[in-house]
Amino acid sequence: MTDPGRAASTIGRPPHLERVRTVDYHTAGEPFRIVPAPTVPIPGATVAERRQRAIGDTEADALRRLLCFEPRGHADMYGGFVTPPDDDGAHLGVLFWHKDGFSTACGHGTIALGAWAVRSGLVPVDPSGVTDVVIDVPSGRVTARVRTTDDGRVGAVDFVNVPSSLVAADVPVATSRGELRADLAWGGALYACVDAASAGLRVTPEDLVDLIALGREVKAALAGDPRLDHPSDPRLSGLYGTIFVDDLGTSADGGPHQRNVTIFADGQVDRSPCGSGTAARVAVLAATGRLGDGQALVHDSIVGTRFHARVQERLTDAGRDAVVPVITGTAHQVAESAFVVDPDDTLTPGFVLR
Known part of the structure; x- marks a missing residue:
């Protein structure tokens, strides 16, 4: 019988990992592990180059x-x-990662980074009570607009995203639950948005196993579709995830109220309403007339947490009608850690079971 520890050790023991310090946050329930000083060099002139x-x-x-x-x-x-x-116009850059690699965008991570940058003193608190933390991410330059109280405590954070757009509407997708229809939308990463009820599902924890399986199916079915190609930067091409949506009616200002779960990478589940996914939803709803200027999308997650989102600006991006979305949420610190590597530990760097 193979020793699983020995099997895992064939991945190779990483150098320079004797002690790695992190600050852990959650944004609306979704974890974000910040590594302020990575212990390995990551060369490149821009964040996009560093990701590659x-x-x-x-x-x-x-x-x-x-x-x-x-x-x-x-x-x-x-x-x-x-x-x-990338240059002096931003306070920091970030390489986002998950179990399957390095992503192009992460809205919940941007919200967490904004809160961390202000709480840690990396970016001084603006006396006005609104502090802009400008961050370079692989998909472009974004802003975390951090709101603070008179005594300096961090409250809500507005995530001002890159221009977001509806790429293709009502795309047929063959699945084991029949033909579904997906809207392809860009919010810093590309998503397929699917009405959960059309697949006989609801965005609830009870249906999560089926939602994960179907999210993987939708992503696999769309692989190779030329509409997944980014119009100007091939490094940003490809479908990142599937967003399943429950329509809950309208909010107090007449805007849409929806619940979603985003299944991204290879079956990974976003506990929050998903920052870049919410941006993609804003693009779809604005393009189809469901979200008007001055209205808010009330966007709930599968665990009951909430973002509010609106259109800040309408413009043209890469030849498409686009919007600049603003997504508002909160982030809270949960830990400070120093991770170590025991030289006798054969389970390094580790394993995942799915």
């Missing part, structure tokens, strides 16, 4: 796996390496 190099870099990927995989993490862990920004 990290994907194929043994040391950077080993650090990702160490902090994401069990026993230090889990299959749904999410985090980011803080990096220098």
Whole structure:
């Protein structure tokens, strides 16, 4: 019988990982593990270049796996390496990661980074009570607009995203539950948005196993579709996840009230309403007339947490009608950790069970 520890050790023991310090947050229930000072070099002139190099870099990927995989993490862990920004116009850069690699965008992570940057003193509190933390991410430059009280405590954070757009509407997708219809939308990453009821499901914990399986099906069925190609940067191409939506009617201001769960990467579940996914939903709803200027999308998660989202600006991006979405949520610190590697530990960098 094969020793699972020995099997895992064939991944290779990562260098420079004797002690890695992290600050852990959650945004609306979704984890975000911040690594303020990564212990491996990640070269590149821009954050987008660093992501490309990290994907194929043994040391950077080993650090990702160490902090994401069990026993230090889990299959749904999410985090980011803080990096220098692209230029002096931003306060910091970040490489987002999850169990399957490095992502192009992460709204819940941006909200957490904004709260962390202000709480840690990296970005001084603006006396006005609204502090902009400007962050370079692989898909562009975003802002975490952090609101503080008179005594300096962090409250809500507005995530001002890159331009977001409806890429294709009502796309047929063949699945084991019959032909479904998906709206393809860009919110810093590309998502397929599907009405959960059309598949005989609801966005509830009871249906989560089926939602995960169907999310993987939808992603696999759309693989290779030319509409998944980014119009200007091939590094941003591909479908990141499937968003299942329950329509809950209208909110107090007449805007839509919806509940969603985002199944991203390879079956990973977002506990929050998903920041970049919410941006994609704003793009769909604005393009179809469901979300008007001055209205808010009330966006609930599968665990009952909530984002509010609105259109800040309408514009044209890469030849498409687009919007600049603003998503509001909260993030809270849950831990400060120093992860270590025992030289005798054969389960390094770790494992995942799905």
